[in-house]
Amino acid sequence: PSWLVSHSDAMDNHAIRRGRWIQERLIGGAIPDVPITVDAMLPDEPRTSLRERMRVTREEYCWTCHRKMDPLGLPFEMYNHAGLYRQTEHRQPVDTTGEIIDSGDPTLDGKVANAIELI
Numbered sequence: 001p002s003w004l005v006s007h008s009d010a011m012d013n014h015a016i017r018r019g020r021w022i023q024e025r026l027i028g029g030a031i032p033d034v035p036i037t038v039d040a041m042l043p044d045e046p047r048t049s050l051r052e053r054m055r056v057t058r059e060e061y062c063w064t065c066h067r068k069m070d071p072l073g074l075p076f077e078m079y080n081h082a083g084l085y086r087q088t089e090h091r092q093p094v095d096t097t098g099e100i101i102d103s104g105d106p107t108l109d110g111k112v113a114n115a116i117e118l119i
Contacts, residue, residue: 013050013076013077013079013080013081014073015050015051015054015070015073015074015076015077016054016057016066016069016070016073017073018072018073018076019068019069019070019071019072019073019074020069020073022069022072022073023068023069023072027072027100027103027104028104029068029102031065031068031069032065038061038062042054042056042057043056047090048090049089049090049092049094049095050074050077050089051074051077051095054070054074057070058070067101068101068102070098071098071099071100071101072098072099072100072118073098074095074096074097074098075096075097075098075112075113075114075115075117075118076096076115076118077089077094077095077096078094078096078114078115079115096113096114096115097111097112097113097114098111098112098114098118099111099112100112100118
């Protein structure tokens with residue numbers, strides 16, 4: 001049944017938090033806290049993929065910081081909220097692409113296809 005599929009997909013993987021953790025703890029970059037004037041919520045669209053809902057972070061004001069986090073966290077979308085490998089989200093292929101930027105080592109910077117390549 002459709003409710004069964006959407007129930008398991010409704011759990012977010014926190015790609016933004018994951019990307020921030022990677023940026024700050026592994027790459028050594030700094031990300032400022034969310035400004036108090038910003039409503040840091042993704043749209044409530046249960047049948048839309050996380051990447052699609054994260055479109056709001058690509059607005060110019062937000063992207064200044066999110067460009068350093070989102071491309072690091074999104075490759076891990078190849079795993080669901082429980083850490084199990086998946087190829088689809090809402091019956092669509094999961095987009096696991098991402099990018100390392102401004103790492104301080106140009107040989108590390110560049111696009112990645114998925115979490116394994118990012119690692």
